[in-house]
Amino acid sequence: MKIKLIATVSFSLMLARLKQTTIAAVGVTFGITMFITLLSFMGGLNDLLDGLITKRSPHVRLYNEVQPSEMQPVDILPQYAGYHNFVSSVKPKNELPEIYNSREIMNTLERDPRVSGISPKITAQVFYNIGSIDFAGSINGIDVDAEARLFSFSDYVTTGNYIDLKNTPNSIILGKGVADKMLADIGDLIQVTTSKGERVQLKVVGYFQSGLLDLDKVQSYASITTAQKLLGESDSYITDIQIKVNDLEMAPELAKEYASVFETNAIDIQTANAQFETGSSVRTLISYAVGITLLIVAGFGIYNILNMMIYEKMDSIAILKATGFSGSDVKNIFILIALTIGVLGGLLGLLFGFCFSMIIDQIPFVTAALPTIKTYAINYNPKFYIIAIIFSVVTTYLAGYFPAKKASKLDPVIIIRGK
Amino acid sequence: MSELVLEARNVNKYFHDPVTNQVLKDVNLTIEKGVFATVMGKSGCGKSTLLYILSTMDTEYEGELFIDGVNMRNRTEKELAQVRNEKIGFVFQFHYLLNEFSVIRIVMLPGLKLAKYSEKEVENKAYEKLKLLGIESEAMKKPNQLSGGQKQRVAIARALINDPLIIMGDEPTGNLDKKNSEVVYEIFNELAESYNQSLLIVTHDPEFANRTHRIIEMVDGAITNIVKMK
Numbered sequence: 001m002k003i004k005l006i007a008t009v010s011f012s013l014m015l016a017r018l019k020q021t022t023i024a025a026v027g028v029t030f031g032i033t034m035f036i037t038l039l040s041f042m043g044g045l046n047d048l049l050d051g052l053i054t055k056r057s058p059h060v061r062l063y064n065e066v067q068p069s070e071m072q073p074v075d076i077l078p079q080y081a082g083y084h085n086f087v088s089s090v091k092p093k094n095e096l097p098e099i100y101n102s103r104e105i106m107n108t109l110e111r112d113p114r115v116s117g118i119s120p121k122i123t124a125q126v127f128y129n130i131g132s133i134d135f136a137g138s139i140n141g142i143d144v145d146a147e148a149r150l151f152s153f154s155d156y157v158t159t160g161n162y163i164d165l166k167n168t169p170n171s172i173i174l175g176k177g178v179a180d181k182m183l184a185d186i187g188d189l190i191q192v193t194t195s196k197g198e199r200v201q202l203k204v205v206g207y208f209q210s211g212l213l214d215l216d217k218v219q220s221y222a223s224i225t226t227a228q229k230l231l232g233e234s235d236s237y238i239t240d241i242q243i244k245v246n247d248l249e250m251a252p253e254l255a256k257e258y259a260s261v262f263e264t265n266a267i268d269i270q271t272a273n274a275q276f277e278t279g280s281s282v283r284t285l286i287s288y289a290v291g292i293t294l295l296i297v298a299g300f301g302i303y304n305i306l307n308m309m310i311y312e313k314m315d316s317i318a319i320l321k322a323t324g325f326s327g328s329d330v331k332n333i334f335i336l337i338a339l340t341i342g343v344l345g346g347l348l349g350l351l352f353g354f355c356f357s358m359i360i361d362q363i364p365f366v367t368a369a370l371p372t373i374k375t376y377a378i379n380y381n382p383k384f385y386i387i388a389i390i391f392s393v394v395t396t397y398l399a400g401y402f403p404a405k406k407a408s409k410l411d412p413v414i415i416i417r418g419k
Numbered sequence: 420m421s422e423l424v425l426e427a428r429n430v431n432k433y434f435h436d437p438v439t440n441q442v443l444k445d446v447n448l449t450i451e452k453g454v455f456a457t458v459m460g461k462s463g464c465g466k467s468t469l470l471y472i473l474s475t476m477d478t479e480y481e482g483e484l485f486i487d488g489v490n491m492r493n494r495t496e497k498e499l500a501q502v503r504n505e506k507i508g509f510v511f512q513f514h515y516l517l518n519e520f521s522v523i524r525i526v527m528l529p530g531l532k533l534a535k536y537s538e539k540e541v542e543n544k545a546y547e548k549l550k551l552l553g554i555e556s557e558a559m560k561k562p563n564q565l566s567g568g569q570k571q572r573v574a575i576a577r578a579l580i581n582d583p584l585i586i587m588g589d590e591p592t593g594n595l596d597k598k599n600s601e602v603v604y605e606i607f608n609e610l611a612e613s614y615n616q617s618l619l620i621v622t623h624d625p626e627f628a629n630r631t632h633r634i635i636e637m638v639d640g641a642i643t644n645i646v647k648m649k
């Protein structure tokens with residue numbers, strides 16, 4: 001009953017000032033719309049960019065770096081154990097970046113329940129030959145099936161069929177940039193020079209486009225056996241083991257564990273791509289800051305309209321009090337006005353925000369760098385909507401609270417005397 | 420001896436702005452049930468000030484105020500609002516009608532606030548009061564569609580809606596012409612005679628005052644004389 005009475009008075013006051021009330025609500029709607037659109041768009045963009053990295057990066061990568069050994073012979077000798085030994089100009093041993101015991105390691109990893117998949121890899125430095133010109137590049141020898149399953153290899157093979165890489169001996173999928181430079185068509189034979197000086201002919205079965213232009217200008221793919229043949233190594237030669245784990249958050253921990261167990265170098269995705277994380281969080285932060293600023297501006301709009309309303313309705317407030325409405329009744333009347341503006345404006349804002357997001361989702365976004373992307377990406381996370389509506393209610397409540405408090409403190413005697 | 424509706428004991432009131440100034444001096448006053456009393460005095464002698472205190476809207480005074488036998492000292496703002504809602508009907512010189520509402524809703528508002536009756540019952544009562552004042556045909560209009568005299572009658576109907584113990588008026592006929600003043604007097608008189616309603620009305624009009632039960636004369640914040648007519 002009491003709430004109903006207060007609501008009646010609130011709504012009458014709002015109706016009497018319909019135009020200003022609407023403008024205040026439109027302010028909130030605008031703020032919430034922008035908040036939702038901005039966050040959904042930024043979220044989509046972040047997902048897209050993160051996807052570029054996380055989809056194609058191993059969670060943990062095992063490799064062997066060519067580096068000088070930490071223990072020099074003098075350190076091992078027992079008679080010099082207690083001494084500080086100074087050895088200068090230490091050089092690494094002449095060895096290949098091979099992972100020793102790779103077969104054993106892979107078997108162990110296959111059985112590890114925390115691992116969802118592994119894919120071995122060989123990186124080979126080569127020169128691509130175009131007539132008399134050579135240019136440097138690299139060929140990744142991959143396990144085609146594992147690579148397709150774990151890293152969506154097939155998505156990035158824009159021309160040709162990725163499976164030919166496995167089925168055709170001595171075949172290669174060229175980076176798009178490399179292919180353009182070499183003017184190589186599908187089915188052509190190209191020639192590369194290995195780091196040991198051997199010349200090898202390979203058959204082009206496809207083009208690869210990663211989205212990172214610089215990478216596509218130097219990198220190509222071959223099957224693991226082709227790469228081993230290129231390097232003249234045995235079939236146990238592997239330079240990288242790429243691991244996908246079940247829980248991404250565990251990656252840094254697992255990297256440490258594998259490094260010590262398998263005596264190799266290991267790097268986790270978080271460490272390898274720290275700069276991307278930073279980019280994402282900064283973008284999110286900016287979106288929130290802009291959205292919240294808009295809402296605060298809308299809050300000031302509500303504050304203004306309420307102050308004006310109270311100023312205009314002094315007489316009404318005085319007579320309400322004289323006829324038995326208490327200060328808190330008057331306060332509730334104005335807070336209800338603010339909340340109505342906030343909730344209605346906010347809900348409309350959610351709707352408009354959703355519509356705008358859907359529109360942006362349809363806008364074509366074609367770029368040579370991102371072959372799998374056709375339109376702008378949008379993240380429809382319900383979290384954004386919940387935050388937005390909570391925030392709009394809180395801001396409008398605060399914006400309404402202070403004018404309402406003022407109204408509740410108005411002394412009817414002073415107003416009536418002023419007449 | 421009929422029952423006391425309102426009693427003021429040794430009420431003193433000071434204003435401190437710009438200089439301390441005693442506006443009410445040791446005011447003692449009783450109003451019994453069914454009494455129609457008027458307050459008269461020169462402009463600035465403190466009539467309005469007294470009425471604001473008696474109606475519980477002004478709480479900064481010395482002395483004691485009893486309404487319906489209950490002391491109004493140390494009451495919360497909420498309790499005083501409740502007292503005004505239930506026991507006091509106030510009519511001002513200016514009508515103070517809320518322009519957003521129709522006449523019937525304006526009259527109903529204090530009744531809805533009291534919440535003693537259902538909305539339907541309050542509406543019926545409001546119609547009754549409007550009928551009593553002869554303006555039931557204006558029920559659906561907005562205040563700005565009424566004449567001055569009609570507005571004042573709506574204000575009286577609003578004061579009556581909760582069947583208050585006492586009706587207070589601060590120059591309720593001050594803005595009205597002779598004819599409309601007469602109408603208001605007739606209404607008040609009728610309320611007093613037929614419904615045993617207590618009234619305390621400030622007026623400058625001797626013709627109005629002379630036809631009531633009692634005239635309270637004030638000079639410089641003090642009651643100097645109480646004339647009982649009947």
Ligand SMILES: Nc1ncnc2c1ncn2[C@@H]1O[C@H](COP(=O)(O)OP(=O)(O)OP(=O)(O)O)[C@@H](O)[C@H]1O
Nearest residue numbers: 434435436437442461462463464465466467468469
């Ligand atoms: N807020 C205030 N501050 C200081 N003095 C005040 C204040 N309000 C009223 N007064 C003074 O109190 C005295 C009484 O004022 P009040 O309004 O009660 O007079 P009144 O008898 O109702 O006069 P009128 O017949 O003109 O309405 C006046 O002298 C006035 O100047």
Ligand SMILES: [Mg+2]
Nearest residue numbers: 466467468589
């Ligand atoms: Mg006065």
